[in-house]
Each structure stands twice: as structure tokens, then as C-alpha cells.
Amino acid sequence: MSLVKCNYKKTTLAIALLTAWGAQAAPRQWDAYEIVNLDEMFSLASSQLPATRNGYGGDINNQGVVLGIAQGVNNTSGLEDDGIIGEVEDVIFPTVDALSPDISRAFQGNNFAYEIDEGNGWTAVHSPINNQSAPDDTDNDATSDAFYFGIKADGDVRVGRTSGTQSKVADPTPDEGDEDPFFYVRDFDARGVVQSGGNETFLVPPYTEYTSEVSGSSTVDIGGYSVAAAVNTLDQITGYVGTALASGSEDVIDSCWNVYLENPTTANPMDVCIQAQQNSGTIQYQVRPAIWQLDPASGAATLTKTLDLPFTPLDSDTTVYTAMGLGINASGVVVGESNQRNDSNNLMSYRWAQIWKPDGTILSPSKLNVEGLRGSTATAINDGGIAVGTVQRYISGYPRTKFWVYDVNSGEEYYREPSDFNPGGQTDLSSLAKDISNNGLVVGNIEVDVQAQLPRRRNAFVYDYVADEAGDSNTFVNLNNLLTCKSRGFVADDNGSVVDDEGKRWSKFMITDDTTFAQSITYEADFTIVEANGVNDNGEIVGTALVQLPRVKVENGKVVTEEVTDPESGETVTKIVIETDGFGKPITDQLPRPVVLRANAGESSCTIPLETDGDSTPNERSGASLPLTWVLALLPLAWFRRRR
Numbered sequence: 001m002s003l004v005k006c007n008y009k010k011t012t013l014a015i016a017l018l019t020a021w022g023a024q025a026a027p028r029q030w031d032a033y034e035i036v037n038l039d040e041m042f043s044l045a046s047s048q049l050p051a052t053r054n055g056y057g058g059d060i061n062n063q064g065v066v067l068g069i070a071q072g073v074n075n076t077s078g079l080e081d082d083g084i085i086g087e088v089e090d091v092i093f094p095t096v097d098a099l100s101p102d103i104s105r106a107f108q109g110n111n112f113a114y115e116i117d118e119g120n121g122w123t124a125v126h127s128p129i130n131n132q133s134a135p136d137d138t139d140n141d142a143t144s145d146a147f148y149f150g151i152k153a154d155g156d157v158r159v160g161r162t163s164g165t166q167s168k169v170a171d172p173t174p175d176e177g178d179e180d181p182f183f184y185v186r187d188f189d190a191r192g193v194v195q196s197g198g199n200e201t202f203l204v205p206p207y208t209e210y211t212s213e214v215s216g217s218s219t220v221d222i223g224g225y226s227v228a229a230a231v232n233t234l235d236q237i238t239g240y241v242g243t244a245l246a247s248g249s250e251d252v253i254d255s256c257w258n259v260y261l262e263n264p265t266t267a268n269p270m271d272v273c274i275q276a277q278q279n280s281g282t283i284q285y286q287v288r289p290a291i292w293q294l295d296p297a298s299g300a301a302t303l304t305k306t307l308d309l310p311f312t313p314l315d316s317d318t319t320v321y322t323a324m325g326l327g328i329n330a331s332g333v334v335v336g337e338s339n340q341r342n343d344s345n346n347l348m349s350y351r352w353a354q355i356w357k358p359d360g361t362i363l364s365p366s367k368l369n370v371e372g373l374r375g376s377t378a379t380a381i382n383d384g385g386i387a388v389g390t391v392q393r394y395i396s397g398y399p400r401t402k403f404w405v406y407d408v409n410s411g412e413e414y415y416r417e418p419s420d421f422n423p424g425g426q427t428d429l430s431s432l433a434k435d436i437s438n439n440g441l442v443v444g445n446i447e448v449d450v451q452a453q454l455p456r457r458r459n460a461f462v463y464d465y466v467a468d469e470a471g472d473s474n475t476f477v478n479l480n481n482l483l484t485c486k487s488r489g490f491v492a493d494d495n496g497s498v499v500d501d502e503g504k505r506w507s508k509f510m511i512t513d514d515t516t517f518a519q520s521i522t523y524e525a526d527f528t529i530v531e532a533n534g535v536n537d538n539g540e541i542v543g544t545a546l547v548q549l550p551r552v553k554v555e556n557g558k559v560v561t562e563e564v565t566d567p568e569s570g571e572t573v574t575k576i577v578i579e580t581d582g583f584g585k586p587i588t589d590q591l592p593r594p595v596v597l598r599a600n601a602g603e604s605s606c607t608i609p610l611e612t613d614g615d616s617t618p619n620e621r622s623g624a625s626l627p628l629t630w631v632l633a634l635l636p637l638a639w640f641r642r643r644r
């Protein structure tokens with residue numbers, strides 16, 4: 001029995017005795033949290049990679065190194081919502097969408113891995129994976145996508161995914177006057193990657209080649225499929241790989257051979273035909289969880305095993321099954337999700353949370369026989385064996401997601417859904433659990449509006465599993481409610497219009513920028529932490545905040561610039577122009593930026609009520625007054641579900 005597990009049981013026993021004696025557990029006392037990169041959140045030069053629009057905080061290790069993803073090369077056409085896809089609820093680090101590839105044009109990277117830490121002043125620094133060019137590199141196009149999905153808790157081992165760099169293949173029958181008579185292909189569309197000690201290693205999947213039975217064909221390299229999702233303290237990496245082609249995908253490649261062999265001089269080359277099918281999603285793999293062992297000294301990573309489905313398909317079964325490893329702890333327990341069959345051996349809709357133990361035991365902690373469930377996933381597990389995840393089900397007629405926790409070592413059959421803003425009861429607010437520390441802190445995001453018919457805003461939450469198990473109250477809180485007033489964007493002001501619960505007056509602090517843009521601008525600070533994605537064993541939390549930032553002026557699809565005199569050097573320089581209203585005030589948009597939070601026991605949490613205060617009564621908006629930026633402000637990160 002692990003020390004962590006032992007402490008859980010002792011705490012639970014102690015509370016049981018207190019209850020028997022008629023005592024009541026005290027409310028959990030939370031330290032105040034400070035945003036340590038507060039100033040950088042409002043700096044376009046620090047908080048975000050140049051030439052990208054959105055930034056998301058993803059994972060943090062115990063040394064405070066933060067990994068994230070910058071997304072959205074700013075090719076705007078002047079529309080307010082141009083280039084913005086998805087809703088706030090889609091912002092789950094780190095599944096992200098790439099720009100739609102096409103064999104007739106060069107690939108354009110849209111996702112860039114970066115890091116920030118206190119040592120570099122919390123300035124976002126591009127971390128190239130697979131030699132990816134930086135988004136602002138005017139000499140080289142970024143022709144691949146790159147993602148960080150996790151970092152080792154006590155080291156600098158990073159795991160993620162990259163697409164292959166592109167190459168050009170001549171068009172055998174170019175159109176007359178075609179200025180670009182080439183096709184664009186790449187060796188693979190998705191490959192897991194691990195970086196350690198200056199080494200970068202691709203996690204080559206077990207299935208990369210296909211041999212067709214078409215007469216005259218030969219073996220072709222199809223790239224394969226792999227993703228690295230998480231790494232534990234023993235340098236074991238989990239993720240998922242393509243173990244075989246789906247039968248229908250074999251037929252697709254066979255058709256490429258048939259067309260090519262009929263007329264090899266005019267038909268598209270085989271790699272072009274295969275790339276086109278991969279772009280359209282018609283080439284699919286049987287996907288299974290995988291475990292690699294990293295040798296930190298050499299950087300080599302060896303595939304040690306692929307994990308099974310929670311059922312055994314028949315040899316004649318050609319169904320495409322997907323199972324993914326998304327988290328791994330120091331004991332080698334892997335959590336994730338998979339297709340599932342019920343007790344009647346019927347394939348169920350959706351994928352379901354699974355837990356793979358090193359001895360081969362597979363735990364499926366979802367109540368599959370409950371009507372209305374629409375799938376579940378396990379997103380993370382700590383070294384004490386406490387897993388967290390999310391289940392989707394109908395509540396009051398609407399599909400909602402609820403976070404859950406599960407003790408792998410407890411012998412319990414199913415997971416438990418903790419209470420959120422209604423202690424001891426149930427709300428219909430959708431929540432997502434993203435990570436859990438070895439101390440039992442769970443972080444994620446939850447809806448904070450109660451109107452059922454409207455898109456709902458989300459805020460970050462933190463939940464103390466250990467305190468909840470001990471019977472304490474106040475174990476689930478809106479993370480914004482733990483912030484100091486400074487980290488809420490307020491300054492003490494005797495004449496301020498905002499009053500806290502103690503009667504003190506405050507004002508929003510003002511942002512003044514007289515160096516970045518063609519004109520000096522001043523605007524009111526405004527931001528909300530909308531998701532928490534990672535938590536380390538020091539209690540430090542990383543996530544994403546929606547921050548009010550000045551809107552760049554765009555005309556005819558191009559950013560407007562102006563030549564101005566630099567006040568320091570006296571030289572003429574070109575700077576970006578900001579949109580202003582009729583009073584000359586800058587127009588702002590809500591944009592996602594990485595946020596790093598640190599507990600400070602010497603400070604107090606701000607008692608100014610939140611606009612969306614889920615800790616008391618979630619906000620009930622009337623009418624269709626949801627701001628456009630809340631609905632459309634964030635590009636979708638599909639890893640949320642996590643690490644997709």
C-alpha cells in the first residue's frame with residue numbers, strides 16, 4: 001500500500017470516528033492565489049508567440065516550467081469573428097485542430113509549442129519540434145503542426161505530437177500556366193515525439209507499411225500513426241498507436257494502386273494519392289494504447305507494449321476500434337478511453353473510460369447500464385492511484401458533462417461524481433476534470449451560467465479530493481474566487497466604485513501601452529480564468545484566461561501599419577495600428593492567454609463578488625445577450641477531451 005493511499009484511509013477513518021462522536025468537519029481553508037505572470041498577460045510581446053492569435057497554458061512540472069500551445073496564424077480578413085472557431089467549452093488542452101490540408105497547396109502550420117517559466121520572465125518562447133519554423137519566421141514557412149501534451153513532474157522530459165514536414169512532388173499533368181505544378185505530401189500525419197536532454201526522438205508506430213495484393217503493386221510507406229500523451233517519473237511514456245490498417249482503408253490504397261497501374265505516366269504518384277486520402281480521413285487505423293520506455297541518457301524510446309481492448313474481438317471482426325492512453329502514474333497504471341461492448345456483447349456508442357493495470361487487468365469504472373450516458377474518459381491519474389475523468393449524460397433533458405474521481409486501489413466498481421457548487425446535491429453545470437496532483441488537488445473547468453437554452457460561460461475550478469474524503473466542506477471552488485484583488489485586476493482606491501465584502505473600495509487597474517503600437521493606448525484591465533489544465537505537487541496551477549486585449553486594425557485582409565518616430569531612438573519605425581471607437585478609445589477583444597497561479601498564504605483572497613459567482617448562485621443571464629467573444633473567442637483544442 002502506498003503512503004498516499006494509506007493516508008487517505010487513515011483520514012477517512014478519523015472522520016468516521018468524529019461523526020460518531022457528533023463532531024462536524026471544518027470547512028477546507030484555501031490559501032489565496034496570485035497570478036504570477038499577470039503583467040505578461042497584457043503584453044503582446046511576452047504572453048504570446050509573435051504572429052499567432054491565441055495561447056493556451058497546458059501543463060506544469062514541479063520546477064515551474066509551463067508548456068503550452070499557440071494557435072491561429074493571424075490571416076484575418078477584417079471580420080470581427082474571422083479566424084475564430086468553436087466555443088469556450090471546446091477549449092480543452094490539448095486537442096487542437098490543424099488547418100485543412102490539401103495536396104495542391106503547401107501545408108500551413110497552425111499550432112506551435114511554446115514554454116514559459118519564471119527564469120525567462122514568463123515570456124512565451126517557441127519550442128521547435130521536428131525543426132518547425134517559428135510562426136513569425138518570414139524566411140521559412142511553418143509547414144508542420146506541433147503540440148506539447150505533457151512534461152515529467154520532476155524533470156525536463158516533454159512529450160507530444162508532430163506532423164511530418166512537407167515535400168514536393170511534380171504534377172505529371174500540370175495545367176497550362178500553372179505557377180505551382182507540384183503536389184505536397186509528408187511522410188506522416190501524426191507521430192509521437194519525446195524531448196529529453198537535448199535529444200528529440202520520434203515514436204515510430206509498429207505499423208507503417210502496407211503491402212497490397214493488387215497485381216504489380218509494391219509495399220508503400222503510409223507513415224503510420226502515434227501520439228505521446230504523458231510521461232511518469234520512471235520515464236515511461238503512454239499514448240496510442242496505429243497497430244493495423246482498417247480493412248476499408250486497405251481498399252482505399254488498393255484503389256490508388258489500380259488507378260496508378262492503369263496509366264503510370266499520367267496518374268498521380270502513389271504517395272500523392274495516399275496523402276489525398278489521408279487528408280480526407282478515409283485512411284484509418286486500429287488504434288491501441290501504448291507504453292514506451294525512455295532512456296534519458298541516449299534519448300532512445302523503446303515500445304514495450306501495446307494495451308488491449310476491454311473485450312476480445314473475433315478474428316473475423318473488421319470493425320475499427322480505438323483505445324487511447326492519456327495518463328500514466330509511477331506504478332505504470334494507464335488511464336484513457338476505449339470502445340466498449342456491454343454485457344450482451346453489443347458494441348456501445350461512444351468511447352468509455354478505461355484503466356489498464358500493469359498486470360493486464362482492465363478496469364471500466366463507468367456504469368454502462370445506466371440509460372442516458374453518452375460516454376466517458378479518464379484524463380489523468382496521480383501516483384496514489386486516484387484517477388480523474390469526465391462522463392457525459394443527460395441532465396434535465398440536456399447533454400451535460402460531469403467530472404469524476406476513482407481510487408484504482410479501492411476495489412470499488414464505479415467512479416464517484418463529487419458535488420460542485422451544490423454541496424451534497426447535484427447541479428446541471430457541465431464540468432471537466434483535467435489533472436490531479438499527488439496531493440489530491442484536481443483542476444478543470446465548469447459552467448457558471450444556469451440558463452439551459454444559451455451557451456454557457458466556463459470558469460476554472462480547483463477541488464481537494466483528500467479534504468472531501470475527510471468530510472470537509474468547501475472542497476470545490478471557482479478558482480477566480482481564490483485570487484487576490486490584484487490578481488483580479490483591481491487596485492485599492494478610496495474613490496473606487498467597486499466595494500468588497502469588508503466595505504473597501506477598489507477600481508480596475510488601467511493598462512497603458514505607449515511603445516507597442518502606432519498610437520499610445522489606455523484601457524481597463526479585464527480577464528477571467530476559464531480553464532485550469534495542469535497542477536503540480538507545489539499546488540501551482542496553469543491554465544487559460546480570457547484577457548481583454550486591443551484589437552488590431554485590419555483592412556482588405558491585411559494588418560494596418562503606420563510609420564512613426566520612435567521616442568527613444570528618434571528613428572522612423574513601422575508599428576501596428578489599433579482599432580479605436582468614436583471617442584478614440586481602443587476597441588478590445590477577449591483572447592486566450594496562458595495563466596500561471598501560485599498560492600500565497602500571506603495574502604487574502606478578494607471578496608469582490610464575481611460576475612459569474614458559481615460558489616454561491618451561478619449567474620442567470622436573461623435573453624440572448626451572450627457576448628460574441630464568449631461564444632467564438634477560442635479556437636478548439638480537441639485534447640480534451642485531453643490529448644487527442
